[in-house]
Amino acid sequence: MNSPDADDALAGDPEVAAILASELERQRSTVQLIASENFTSRAVLAATASVLTNKYSEGYPGRRYYGGNVFADEVESLARERARTLFGAAHANVQPHAGASANLAAYLALVEPGDTILAMRLDQGGHLTHGSPVSITGKSYRFVSYGVTPAADDGSGERIDFDQLRDLARTERPRLLVAGTTAYSRVIDPRPFREIADEVGALFMFDAAHPAGLIAGGAHPSPVGIADVVTLTTHKTLRGPRGGAILCGEEHARAVDAAVFPGLQGGPLEHVIAAKAVAFGEAARPEFARYAAQVVGNAAALAASLADEGFRLVSGGTENHQVLVDLRAFDPELTGKEAQEVLDRAGITCNRNQIPDDPRSPFVTSGLRLGTPAETTAGMGEDEMRAVGALLARVLRGRSDERVVAQVRSEVTELCARFDPYPASERASAVR
Numbered sequence: 001m002n003s004p005d006a007d008d009a010l011a012g013d014p015e016v017a018a019i020l021a022s023e024l025e026r027q028r029s030t031v032q033l034i035a036s037e038n039f040t041s042r043a044v045l046a047a048t049a050s051v052l053t054n055k056y057s058e059g060y061p062g063r064r065y066y067g068g069n070v071f072a073d074e075v076e077s078l079a080r081e082r083a084r085t086l087f088g089a090a091h092a093n094v095q096p097h098a099g100a101s102a103n104l105a106a107y108l109a110l111v112e113p114g115d116t117i118l119a120m121r122l123d124q125g126g127h128l129t130h131g132s133p134v135s136i137t138g139k140s141y142r143f144v145s146y147g148v149t150p151a152a153d154d155g156s157g158e159r160i161d162f163d164q165l166r167d168l169a170r171t172e173r174p175r176l177l178v179a180g181t182t183a184y185s186r187v188i189d190p191r192p193f194r195e196i197a198d199e200v201g202a203l204f205m206f207d208a209a210h211p212a213g214l215i216a217g218g219a220h221p222s223p224v225g226i227a228d229v230v231t232l233t234t235h236k237t238l239r240g241p242r243g244g245a246i247l248c249g250e251e252h253a254r255a256v257d258a259a260v261f262p263g264l265q266g267g268p269l270e271h272v273i274a275a276k277a278v279a280f281g282e283a284a285r286p287e288f289a290r291y292a293a294q295v296v297g298n299a300a301a302l303a304a305s306l307a308d309e310g311f312r313l314v315s316g317g318t319e320n321h322q323v324l325v326d327l328r329a330f331d332p333e334l335t336g337k338e339a340q341e342v343l344d345r346a347g348i349t350c351n352r353n354q355i356p357d358d359p360r361s362p363f364v365t366s367g368l369r370l371g372t373p374a375e376t377t378a379g380m381g382e383d384e385m386r387a388v389g390a391l392l393a394r395v396l397r398g399r400s401d402e403r404v405v406a407q408v409r410s411e412v413t414e415l416c417a418r419f420d421p422y423p424a425s426e427r428a429s430a431v432r
């Protein structure tokens with residue numbers, strides 16, 4: 001799809017070609033509501049599939065351990081320059097293989113093993129790399145966790161609990177304060193974190209894995225220049241290839257670079273770095289600001305339609321690209337696990353998610369997390385989001401009736417045919 005040559009070559013491996021063709025068809029014919037996913041441009045796909053995958057480039061531009069790095073240097077310098085310009089950062093490291101690697105590198109750069117870090121608890125909306133006991137982060141540092149305020153009937157609750165955060169910062173004296181969430185539907189203002197970090201003499205890291213694209217597009221406040229270090233993923237709202245990046249001021253640049261390589265990683269993925277350069281370039285265009293605003297508008301429309309259908313929304317609604325749904329008010333028997341499975345059969349792809357203080361386990365859950373970045377890229381607007389909300393409610397209500405599931409599946413197919421992220425007419429070949 002992205003490159004005719006690659007398609008021809010893959011024709012020689014029909015097994016893999018068939019799997020990729022099926023995956024393309026799945027992405028085109030079902031609604032993608034996973035909040036951390038997106039559809040990249042063909043340019044991003046083309047760079048990811050390029051011959052830079054052949055090159056070893058340990059080190060940084062101008063300081064490589066191997067020869068033959070003229071063009072790897074050029075592409076990585078370009079990616080760094082575009083990232084700095086896009087986010088207004090003094091320094092950018094574009095080598096982290098993923099958001100998790102970016103976070104690990106930031107910890108390695110800023111604190112020592114065993115040091116205290118204050119971050120959001122996983123079951124309150126935080127990420128595994130914010131100190132979960134099953135993650136190396138939780139094994140290597142002493143994490144203390146903050147959460148959100150209790151739910152309130154008027155929708156004013158379930159916000160980051162800054163009173164608790166300040167109290168914990170004063171009693172635990174962390175070396176590092178971490179902001180950033182994976183299941184949280186509100187704007188995160190970096191300033192109160194900075195104030196608290198300054199009061200207790202801690203450093204401040206903002207994990208922008210989810211809102212990076214909203215920040216780049218001007219829809220959310222930027223933590224750059226406020227946080228000491230900002231980590232991000234390039235594949236979520238930012239709509240680039242799967243990967244990570246780190247932004248910081250000059251004072252942390254050497255420590256961050258040394259932490260990524262040789263501290264944590266070996267050779268960088270220069271083909272992915274080329275694709276990151278493409279994505280940073282795309283995100284700097286005016287269309288991307290319109291996209292970011294539409295992602296937020298679409299999430300608000302989806303949230304409103306779900307509230308009309310009788311769902312309770314965690315925090316009462318959304319200000320970003322995601323909606324966290326509490327299924328219990330809609331149907332006390334319905335778990336996140338069952339809802340995800342029914343929706344999958346109806347062609348609506350999303351993930352079960354714990355809600356704050358969820359009585360059910362992370363495998364079962366009482367919630368669903370929905371997101372609008374991918375389908376907004378495919379061209380859906382607020383009308384379509386309301387239609388998706390109604391389809392979702394209809395199939396969950398009628399989940400024991402196979403005819404309802406089949407009817408919704410067919411309406412989903414019709415909807416997706418009108419909003420194809422990779423129209424066949426634009427594809428170079430039918431193989432992928």
Ligand SMILES: *Cc1c(COP(=O)(O)O)cnc(C)c1O
Pocket residue numbers: 036097098099100101103126127129180181182207209210233243244
């Ligand atoms: C997604 C995410 C990450 C990790 O990104 P990966 O690329 O999956 O490793 C880190 N932090 C937060 C808050 C995230 O949402």
